[in-house]
Amino acid sequence: MPLVIATTTAFCLWITLWAIGISGFDGLLLCTAIVLIVAGIRALGQFLPGADRRRLPGRANAPQGGW
DSSP: OHHHHHHHHHHHHHHHHHHTTOOHHHHHHHHHHHHHHHHHHHHHGGGSTTOOOSOOTTOTTSOOOOO
8 A cells, every 4th residue: 555655656756747848758767766675665675674574463373484
């Protein structure tokens, strides 16, 4: 969901910047940067400490498999 919100916000920003006279390409680069940053944070967030949401209470010694 955060990626959808960031993409929508970035494209609204792109249209707004283009309407006030900033180059469409520059606005598109900014839009792309916003989406890539949010996607990167989302993808790397699973490796942060305390972000292990797959672990269930009472299964502390369960084997952890997969990616």
